[in-house]
Structure formats: C-alpha cells, structure tokens
Amino acid sequence: MRRGNLFILSAPSGAGKSSLIKALLEQHGQDGSLAVSVSHTTRQTRPGEENGVHYHFVAVEEFKALIAKEAFFEWAEVFGNFYGTSRLAVEEQLAKGIDVFLDIDWQGARQVREMMPDAIGIFILPPSRQELERRLIGRGQDSSDTIAHRMSEAVSEMSHYDEYQYLLVNDDFDDTLDKLRAVVLSARQRLASQQQAHSALLDALLAVK
Template sequence: MPGTLFIVTAPSGAGKTTLVRGLLERDAKVQLSISYTTRVPRPGEQNGCEYNFVDVDTFRVLRDRGEFLEWAEVHGNYYATSRVWLKEQIALGRDTLLEIDWQGAQQVRKAFPDAVGVFILPPSFEELESRLRGRGTDSDEVISRRLLGARGEMRHVGEFDYVIINNELHDAIDDLVAVVRAARLRYDNQQARHPSYFDFLEQD
C-alpha cells in the first residue's frame, strides 16, 4: 500500500522543526523529506540532513528542468521539494513528512490530494516574537520581516486538516504523534494493511 504524506506548516519561530524532530524520535516509521534551499546553513546544520543546500544558479537549473514538485521564495530564499524522490517514497509505502510553507502546501496537495495537512501555531503573537528574538541568529530587520510574514501565513490555517497550538512542547509533540497515528487508522489504510480482517464485508 502507498505511504501517507504529511505536510507540516508553521510561521517561522512557531517550533515546527522541534516538533517534527520529536515526532521522528518517537515514530521510526516516519521519514523526513529533505527539501532544497538557497538559504545559508544555520549553526549545526549539515547538507543532506536538514536541507539540500544549493546556490541560486543551481536551484534555478533544477527548477527549470522540472525537478521540483513545488518551489517558493520565502524571506528572500528559495525552497523546493524533489518531485521524483517524493513520489517514489510514497509508492514504496513509506510515510513521509514534508516541512513547507502554505504556498508549497497548496501546490503539493494538487499532486497528493490525500496528504494530511498540519499547521503549527504559536500560543500568541507576542510569544512568537519572543522566540524569534531568543534565537539570537537574526537581525531586528529580519525579525520584523518574519513577524510581518507570519501574520499572512497564519491566515491560511483553515486550509489544513489539523491545527496544533505549540504552547507546551511535550503536549504539542504528543498531538503531532496522535495525528500520524490517526491517519494510519483511516479505513482505507487499515483495509490495505489487514485485508483478511475485512473478509466479512464480502460475505452474504
């Protein structure tokens, strides 16, 4: 049976990366889709782990070849998802999680209409600003731009299947784990995994 594609979206600073890391630590059956980006790696990030880091020229070549399922420019940087790789993983039955912005999510769902969308919200806009400043990696100008963008991004929350408010980290990870488990329990998935259990449906 095909795997399930999970799309996780959040404004910068809402804790998306931390929640996804918590899910991957607790559920070995979920793998992370590694996106392409032109942004500079943050401290501790490695090419091929968090992202495939490429320069703008390389990104444009790959894009023009049709290599990407979706791509978008966010805060002055390009991000994209490999079309071929993602389709192969789903066809092989591997549950795959994709971290993208709301624009990318719209494009991906056209190709994967059964994808499960999850939007991560901060507990408040004030807390979001505090988290961004607490990183100590961005200038005031970048933070202001991210906060302005966050307001627009959060208006698209209604386009997603599930919404998790990241107030308490442990609870939010529990919620994300619950979404993944619930998706696996959908009727079509259960019937495909355990066909013999549903033999009674064919009986008169």
C-alpha cells in the first residue's frame, strides 16, 4: 500500500479553496482515498456548520491545553481565533494510503513543511481583488468592517504564493476543480508513491533468473 500524500491548500478568505476541496471529495473521493483534515478552532460556529464535521469547536482554554500537549500538527491564530490540525489524525490517514488535504494559511503551511518537507503546497488565487470582495459580500456572513479587514489581510496572504509548488487562479470553478484533480493524480504517480504501490510487481519484473 502506498503512503498517502499530504496536500496543503492556502488562499485568502473568499478565494474558494474550501468549496474546491468539498467538490473534489464529492466527485472523486467516494472510494475513501481522499480526506480533508477537520481542524480544531476557537471561533464561533457559522450557520450550517456542524461540530466534528466542519471543525472541532473548542474553548480557548482547551485549545491552549492541546498546544501544551503538542497535539497539533500545526496551529495558528487568525483574526483573533485559534486554528489547529491534529497530528495523530493526519498521520493515521496517511499511513492508510489516504490523501489528506489541509485547509490552512501560509503560517500553518510553514509549520507543516518543517515537519513534512514532502507536503505538496497548492495556492488558490482569486481572479481579481474586486471579485474577491464580491464573493465575501455575497456570503452574507460578515459585517462590512470584517470584510474590509479580510480584504486588507488578503494582500498579505497572497504575497506568500511563491512558497507553494502549484498556483491555481479560481476564475472558472469547474476548470479550477479539474486542475486541482490533475495535481492530485500527478502526485500519485511520483516515483516514491508508485514504488510503494507496486513493490511486488517491481520485484517480479526485476528478479534475476
């Protein structure tokens, strides 16, 4: 069995990375080969979100206790809230051959790469600042002050795009989804993955007679 690939997806809020991951899993993850890591967070739930499905919602005190126990693969404070990824959960999925997606920011991505240098980074860009703002407003979840703050932070987030191996501009959603799937398929064909998946075949083909 091959070891799963760890994908890091980052983008400014509103660029569409969470929607892309969700669509990819719905269309191509029915065989259980794809999964998204469910992060812990201290922020309040939003309409339609479920604890344990979208996030593990915890109190600040509980989150800090988990930090002290080194339970997180990575963690960061964003917009005054804490976010973290369970190290044990990610490692267990990778060992089972499951490709895991981390929906995290550039700060978390740096932490992950320090421990997992072979993690595959993908950055999602919006087609323009105007479109990004339109999407944020269209969600109807944030106040005008929050949206203005997110737009300001978006520039800082996007400035780190060159720390990733892949760059996708989410102009047309279906086209971007196809490109994301192509990245996943390409990663599965890398030498290390194929050596694990076909070790018996390689031994048979290269056996000296």
